[in-house]
Amino acid sequence: MQLNENRQYPQNLHHHYHAHVYFDSSSAAFAQQLRESIHHQLGVEIGRFHRKKVGPHTMWSYQILFQKNNFDTVVNWLELQRKHLSILIHGVTGDDYLDHTDNAYWLGESVELDLSAFTASPKMT
Template identity: 45%
Template sequence: MNEDTMEIVGFHAHIYFDTDSRDVAARLREGLTRFEVQLGRWHDKPIGPHPQAMYQIAFLPAQFGQVVPWLMIHREGLNILVHPETGDDVADHTIHSLWLGEKLELNVEFLR
């Protein structure tokens, strides 16, 4: 896909947690109800390319300016992957992504 014609059709944010931070993740999830986002299922074990328990939120490009700054301020130490949806899963999760907190090692081979 030509970088100049690449279109971002949406964004995902993956909220990572463990047994000690699940309550924090639940508080963050409750706060996200203020936005028109799609809240994904809780995954209490690593799934797909994700190395840790997590849930996903999906939102439109027009919401980026509200959702991502809110996550920055309210993440309470949780690690969050934010990536676009362009149709190139590998690039979206790696070179096009941004991290709030620690950058975790993804299983990129799963996306190939």
Template identity: 45%
Template sequence: MTVTPPPSADPARIAEYHAHVYYRPETKAEAAALREGLGARFAVRLGRWHDALVGPHTASMYQVSFAPEEFARVTPWLMLNHGGLDVLIHPATGDDLADHTTHAAWLGQRLPLRLEALV
């Protein structure tokens, strides 16, 4: 019996990646140091600090955007340097719900998301 694999999605449709770095008031200095390290080492766009909840996020955070070509450099560095911070990394394919859920990877703890904000 031959099993046909499911259709695959083309990674070429990934426009960029987003890393959401979550923090609490007591970890904001650690988040700032991580942000400074990212900005100094990589070709990334550092988003604004969001102390108030925004979009699907249930904790304070900032977003780091980077090109697909930077993924293999940025992600391993984040894996080794995120410390006690939780980080959501996801592609931007145009399907916000899938990008934040089934296409996502977490460093640290997986935090709940307000998925209704994505539909």
């Protein structure tokens, strides 16, 4: 399974993860169908189906919560099933800025995020 040539494949480096599935009015029906399949086939926790921008997300989205032990299963399943939808996968470390930047991976095209509500973490030197 390959992502765009300039993208790194998601790595299982954290204990907890979020995936954010992005959609718009033209893809909402498929996104909802995918959400139901995720629940039934993967048994992971799924957040609300937001038909509005929430938090740093500049598109409609819903969240998937999963753990280190089912990372490979969830990520591989999402990559195979997502079709044209973009999905952000990131570690949950308690540092929202780093989680949505350095700890983030994309399946499909990246979506611009509004990181203005997060405090940028100082880089360690």
